[in-house]
Amino acid sequence: MTSAPAAAGYGALLDALRGVGWPARLAVRGSTPGTHRSRLVGVSPEFTEYRPYRQGDDPRRLDWKLLARTDRAYLRITNDRATLGTTIIVDASVSMAFPSDTWGKWVLARELAVGLAAVAHAGGDPVGATAVVDARRVGLPPRTRRGVIGEIGRLLDGVRPAGQAPLAQAIAAAYRTPRMAIVSDLLGDADAMLIAARAHVIAGGEVHVIHVVAREEADPPAAAILARDPEHDDIRRPLVDATRAEYLAAFSAWRSEQARAWRAAAANYTAVVTGEAAAHAVRRVTEPPTAERSAR
């Protein structure tokens, strides 16, 4: 394996993402004031409408001034806004160090993680990151303080992809964080990840999956190679003219199946191929669902 490419600064990326928001896909439970629509109503100073008092309503929410003026009992209705804690889980298995000369997948994964963290942090959300490398987890818990994006950048710059990365454990460990973004090539424990992510969604969380694919994987070079899986050394298969078409079909089918499975689990699945600008990919990930966009 070649040495890690030098970590580029993230300044240009952060500039490109300035003003981008990452709204929650569902109303959040949090009570800390933030930018996301909260499930709680009535305690916010932000007035929305009046509603006639019904039996059982909390009398403390009555608009007493209106009652005194009109002798009618109305409740003051407000929509609350809350923060949404976000954890970026980054796959740092050895398969991410591909192509071996540029580490294109890992470089893109780093930029996506930093970009997503920056967008979330810009919305006032606490944000943290966890990199899983060689079955170990290194990371930062979600924080809102200034400088956390720089810390995440430095954390990821110091990671060298190696070994295997069981991301399911990292997903389960981040159950307290309502929103998680998984940046991975899904070539590890994809089934276990899916189960863990589904449990997180059922528990009210929000899962984004960013599937990183190298362009060389989607369209291998014409030269014949004996393809060796870096995570499973016993897998060595000839990728030649005779097997190329079958490979492309199998890989395409697998990607489609992954997209279907993750979306069926109510996760936001986004495939990103190396060569696409990270800022562009981040915008695609953070884009609200179509229905929500039209509602706005």
Added chain:
Amino acid sequence: MTLLAPLFLAAAAAVAAGVVALHLLARQRPRDAAFPTARFVPDRPARAPSRALRPADLRLLALRVLTVLLAGAALAQPVRTPPRKAIRRVVALDLSRALADPADAVARAAALLRDGDALVTFDSVARAVHGNVRDSLRTLRVTTAPGSLSAALIVASRAAAALAPRADSLELTVVSPLVREEWDDATAAIRARWRGRINIARVAAARAPREEPGVELRADPDDPLRATVALLGLARNGALVRIVRDSPTAADSAWAHDSGGALVWWPAATAALRARERADTVGALIAGSAVSVAAWVRTADPAPGRAMARWVDGAPAATERRSGAGCLRSVAIPLAAEGDLALREGTGRVVARLAAPCGVTSDFAPLSDSLIATLAGAGPALIARSVRAAPRPVSRAAPWLLGGVLLLAMAEPLARRARRDR
């Protein structure tokens, strides 16, 4: 640099081109490379072949092509072509017994020789001196053998043939006292085959030793051989031939070794010699041109050596071997005291043959002017093109090249294994 068999190199180039083509067309194992999505490649044997558009293993290809080309070069036998000169010399230096002042002769030869010239030394045998002839001159020694101009001319012709590709003209110089014993019946004919002038560098001839015929006989007074020698008129004390009818002493051997005399051990009782398994009788005895027909009783064999006389059935009756400057003879011819065998003419001729001095008679008289003129000839030096081509030279580089081929051939399987393990 010249190739003795250039076709081999051309053939090797063709084979090398074939090797390159095979590398281009070879169905080979693909290059091993990390590929995270390898699991989606169909699971087929890892050695599935693929056609290469360019040589996949340049190192192995280079090794193979180099091996083939090196083998071709070795079989083509490259030889270094020496620089060509207008004229080259062959110097025939006489080292025979006729030479009075060897140092002078060697100095004359050294003055004539230049780099790339050939030196031929001769007495009764001629030899071409190879390598650094100037160094060789310092180690030359005069022999006791007679000289032979015929032998010198033959070897000089061969040396000239070897020089011919490197010269336009060839010049032969004979450094010799040119005495009569060096000229034989074939010399003129052999000289005629050298179609050019021969330079003569005549040096002083030695004085011939005084050789008078005679035999010193040590035998009993009634020995029949005394009668034979007396009839031949050879009996003389102090002669160069000593016939001993009893046992020879150490003094006899030393005398023959040092003085150049011939010691003839002809025991009166042949029991002193190695007895034959079975005594028999043969009808004749032959020694050179002398024949003695009689009922010879054969009881013993002479000592090992060159046969001087033979029985009529071919078995040796008398032998000779060299001893220093002289020679030792062993005679197993029983000469009976009874009868007239010792007095017969044939017996006398055989005895005269066996009592001849060692070697041939020295004749150090100078060659006549006409013979010297015949030897020198006239006209220009020999034209190199007219000389029949010398035997094909041997390529010194070929064994080294073949050694290189062997090393490369041994390295090829290792390179192939390393490639397979990659």
